[in-house]
Amino acid sequence: MRLDKYVAQALQITRSQARNLIAKGGVTVDGQVCKKADAALKGGEAVQAGGQTLGREAFVYIMLNKPMGVVSASTDKRDTTVVDLLQGAFPRRELFPAGRLDKTSTGFVLLTDDGAFAHDILSPRRHVPKTYRVRLDTPVTQAMAEAFAQGVTLADGQTMQPAQLIPDEADPLAATVVLRQGVYHQIKRMFGVLGAGVDELHRQAIGGLELDPALAPGQWRAITPQELERLAPGRKKG
Numbered sequence: 058m059r060l061d062k063y064v065a066q067a068l069q070i071t072r073s074q075a076r077n078l079i080a081k082g083g084v085t086v087d088g089q090v091c092k093k094a095d096a097a098l099k100g101g102e103a104v105q106a107g108g109q110t111l112g113r114e115a116f117v118y119i120m121l122n123k124p125m126g127v128v129s130a131s132t133d134k135r136d137t138t139v140v141d142l143l144q145g146a147f148p149r150r151e152l153f154p155a156g157r158l159d160k161t162s163t164g165f166v167l168l169t170d171d172g173a174f175a176h177d178i179l180s181p182r183r184h185v186p187k188t189y190r191v192r193l194d195t196p197v198t199q200a201m202a203e204a205f206a207q208g209v210t211l212a213d214g215q216t217m218q219p220a221q222l223i224p225d226e227a228d229p230l231a232a233t234v235v236l237r238q239g240v241y242h243q244i245k246r247m248f249g250v251l252g253a254g255v256d257e258l259h260r261q262a263i264g265g266l267e268l269d270p271a272l273a274p275g276q277w278r279a280i281t282p283q284e285l286e287r288l289a290p291g292r293k294k295g
């Protein structure tokens with residue numbers, strides 16, 4: 058985030074007031090006066106402004122549109138990871154994906170360094186819904202929707218919690234799936250036992266937060282505090 062924006066938000070002043078303050082030498086970053094309004098904060102710096110310590114940004118939360126072929130991991134010997142796509146933008150942070158998408162799946166991946174938050178939104182007890190768009194190799198049927206609502210039993214005998222399957226009226230092969238748990242390859246395995254293959258799987262939303270449609274595959278941006286609240290309502294940040 059730009060320094061002037063950060064200072065304006067933290068002190069609840071306008072951007073031009075923040076620029077003024079910065080130009081006058083009223084802002085320090087990691088103990089050094091910084092007069093550049095467009096200085097980029099990577100997260101984690103100690104910022105003092107107008108005589109107040111704004112402190113360190115507690116944690117970083119990123120929304121990424123994962124492209125096909127990228128793996129949901131922090132490091133990998135062979136493949137590009139979701140963390141590689143940040144191109145070193147947060148050198149002081151150990152970011153990781155909160156919840157995985159398969160290499161062939163696309164869409165919303167949340168990257169953070171807040172382990173407690175990640176644990177919380179992934180916990181089946183929190184019931185944070187994850188919304189996916191799927192495209193099958195065979196038409197979506199009412200019987201599939203009923204099986205999802207009942208709780209599909211996977212080939213290994215595990216019964217999944219009830220999930221929603223909403224057929225797409227315009228495309229017989231497509232549907233929206235809403236899950237509240239995250240078992241490995243869950244959607245593909247659920248359709249597998251119902252005799253259907255999944256050709257496309259795209260995560261559209263986590264909780265009440267939709268993937269920003271302005272993000273092309275591979276692009277990312279910071280999640281705002283208001284959006285974080287939509288992601289996991291009622292949970293205290295940090």
Ligand code: URA
Nearest residue numbers: 159162242243244245
């Ligand atoms: N279910 C799957 O099968 N794959 C994903 O990537 C996510 C959910």
